Amino acid sequence: MRYLAPLSGPLLVLLVISGLLSSCALTNRLFRNEAAEAAAEALLQLQLDVMRFADEYTARVADQVVAFQQATDDPHERLVAQTWLSTQTTAAYTIATGPNPELNAIDMLIFVVLSRMVIEDHWISELYGSRADGMRAVHRALESRAWAVADKLLTPAQSSELKSGIESWHLQNPNQRAVAYIHLDDFAFATRNLRHETNSSGSVFSFLGLDPLSNLDPAVRQLALARQLAERALFYGQRTPQLVVMETQRLAFALAVMPESVRLLDNVGRLSVAAQQTSDLAAGMPDILAKERAATIEQLTGVLESRQAQLQGLIVELRSTLEAGTVTSDSLKGTIASLDALLARFDRPPESATASPRQPFDITQYAETARQLGVAAQQLQELLSQVDANVPGLTQLSERASDRVESLVDHMFWRLLQLVLVLVTASLLGALGYRAIVRRWGRSPPS
Numbered sequence: 001m002r003y004l005a006p007l008s009g010p011l012l013v014l015l016v017i018s019g020l021l022s023s024c025a026l027t028n029r030l031f032r033n034e035a036a037e038a039a040a041e042a043l044l045q046l047q048l049d050v051m052r053f054a055d056e057y058t059a060r061v062a063d064q065v066v067a068f069q070q071a072t073d074d075p076h077e078r079l080v081a082q083t084w085l086s087t088q089t090t091a092a093y094t095i096a097t098g099p100n101p102e103l104n105a106i107d108m109l110i111f112v113v114l115s116r117m118v119i120e121d122h123w124i125s126e127l128y129g130s131r132a133d134g135m136r137a138v139h140r141a142l143e144s145r146a147w148a149v150a151d152k153l154l155t156p157a158q159s160s161e162l163k164s165g166i167e168s169w170h171l172q173n174p175n176q177r178a179v180a181y182i183h184l185d186d187f188a189f190a191t192r193n194l195r196h197e198t199n200s201s202g203s204v205f206s207f208l209g210l211d212p213l214s215n216l217d218p219a220v221r222q223l224a225l226a227r228q229l230a231e232r233a234l235f236y237g238q239r240t241p242q243l244v245v246m247e248t249q250r251l252a253f254a255l256a257v258m259p260e261s262v263r264l265l266d267n268v269g270r271l272s273v274a275a276q277q278t279s280d281l282a283a284g285m286p287d288i289l290a291k292e293r294a295a296t297i298e299q300l301t302g303v304l305e306s307r308q309a310q311l312q313g314l315i316v317e318l319r320s321t322l323e324a325g326t327v328t329s330d331s332l333k334g335t336i337a338s339l340d341a342l343l344a345r346f347d348r349p350p351e352s353a354t355a356s357p358r359q360p361f362d363i364t365q366y367a368e369t370a371r372q373l374g375v376a377a378q379q380l381q382e383l384l385s386q387v388d389a390n391v392p393g394l395t396q397l398s399e400r401a402s403d404r405v406e407s408l409v410d411h412m413f414w415r416l417l418q419l420v421l422v423l424v425t426a427s428l429l430g431a432l433g434y435r436a437i438v439r440r441w442g443r444s445p446p447s
Contacts, residue, residue: 039212040221040224047101049105050105051097054093058239061085061088061142068134069081075256075257078253079256079257082250085246086250090180091180093235095107095108096235097235097236106150106162109147109149109162114170116140158202165204168187169182169186184205321409322412326377328420369422
């Protein structure tokens, strides 16, 4: 006991503190508001149900949108479907993460019902007809699921009132297509003729401005708000990448229908077609060149054969003409030689002193012409021999030589004709001169 005396003071303090703590814990258990905690848990569960429904709504609508896009080739229709998916997903996640779980459930129901009406009025009746039957079936099934979630919160009278409000709003706004952000407070204005019932606790509009956690203990209320905020932040943060992907896809579809993008794609398509045609042409170029080369050779061979026949006939005619010219030249040479021998037998008579001076007749000029003609004939004979030796070469040059040969023949013909005329004229003049000399010698007396 002597040793326990110093410790009696601290032990007594500890015993008192433990007793106070035990009494506080017992008091907390006795006075805890279990009903408030149950209400907070119910609200949290309702929020989780709405979030799960938002995920289900997004997944089922996305499946139908993808199926609709795969069934069409029109980029405008794909853009409309992608815009619908992006808008509906964003609206579903926004509603599911609202601050009031009860209003979230009601707004989600309104959103789903109005979306189904847009599908039936706009997609089915105006745009796509039976091609959008899958979208209508999915939205009807989701509407049933949304009513099942809302029935946990609404009474039958409130459900009937909400249906009437939705129908009344739809009649007043038949062409409204953007229904993603229509909430319960919008229906309060649309059904203002029933505003006298909104103040009653049994009306569906009584949820507006009502804090479901107002009757909770402040500590429990703050804890419930913190849990709801954490759930909403985590839910939206996890789905943000999905929203980004949807918006990116929508941007891609929007770019595909822009006039600039369409022109660019057309140009790229034309360039690819041109490249393919160039590739095909390059692949078939050897065959094309071989065919064209064979056709060209065949055509040239035919032309050369036809020209060769014509040239051979022309060469024969040219040879005959040149031979005739040679014979004529030889005859003229003989004639001139005989004429020279004949004139050499006579002497020139003396001219009288009183006679006027005149140029005597000189036959040597014509002899020189005949000599040159003989040389030309010899050259023509050599030319003929060369032609006979070079007939294959002339065949290749027939097209260019034919014109020159024709001009040469014409030139030689006219030259020969002129020479013949000159020789005939000279012969006649010589004969006349000879006669004149004979007469003159016959008249003059012998010496």
